[in-house]
Amino acid sequence: MKITEIKSCFVGPAVSPEQFIAEHFFIFLAKGSMNGYDGHKHYKLKAGECCMVRKNRLARYNKQRDNNEFEKVVFIFDEVFLRDFLKKHSFAFQNYQSKDAFIKIKKDRLINSFLLSLDPYYTETGQMDKAFEDAKREELLLILLQLQPELSDILFDFGIPGKINLEAFMQQHYKFNVGLERFAFLTGRSLSAFKRDFKKIFSQTPNRWLTQRRLQEARFLVEEKKQRPTDIYLDLGFEDLSHFSFAFKKAFGVAASHL
Incomplete structure (x- = not known):
């Protein structure tokens, strides 16, 4: 199965469609492209690429179809899940700082293998089987933190925004x-x-x-x-x-x- 043949899926709690990002989420594009803007920078995500979108940010993004097709895989990392994850795993903070709302994830065989592994867990309706959602979210998060350890500074910061200009x-x-x-x-x-x-x-x-x-x-x-x-x-x-x-x-x- 080619990476571009992956079906769309959405794993995790529902999120608001407004331009405020309430929870962190991972997105991979199998088909099409996506333009994003966070007030600081413009971003472009192409087919075969993935990124993390950060919570407590304002961001706008729009999709562009490729031959009238747009396929994406989205995993929501909400605070409840992340706190439970930390009870099972420990990670060192990297003192990473960035204002970017969209953080590109490096291309790697671990990501590709994970995405391909999702196929058996789709139900007949094309949705991810609920019984495996958290297990696959945990697997993906372990991969992301291995590839980019600095993500721990973003994902496990449970504070609220401080007073700014x-x-x-x-x-x-x-x-x-x-x-x-x-x-x-x-x-x-x-x-x-x-x-x-x-x-x-x-x-x-x-x-x-x-x-x-x-x-x-x-x-x-x-x-x-x-x-x-x-x-x-x-x-x-x-x-x-x-x-x-x-x-x-x-x-x-x-x-x-x-x-």
């Missing part, structure tokens, strides 16, 4: 479509403290500032970069085109499409 964070992450509670959590504040600090720094409410900042960027992209509203509204944090178009015209007195 709010202005710098918001200027870098305003495009992400998440609630104020998420922004507050990621900057190390309660929601009330986040709103209070935000008002002191920006002299307006978070919701109003986010809308204005996104619209400013939209006008720049349309006027200067000649991009179409239909191509940018989602990347700027707007939920639908009609909302974006209404807000743009209200702010600037002209429809974005007319620019």
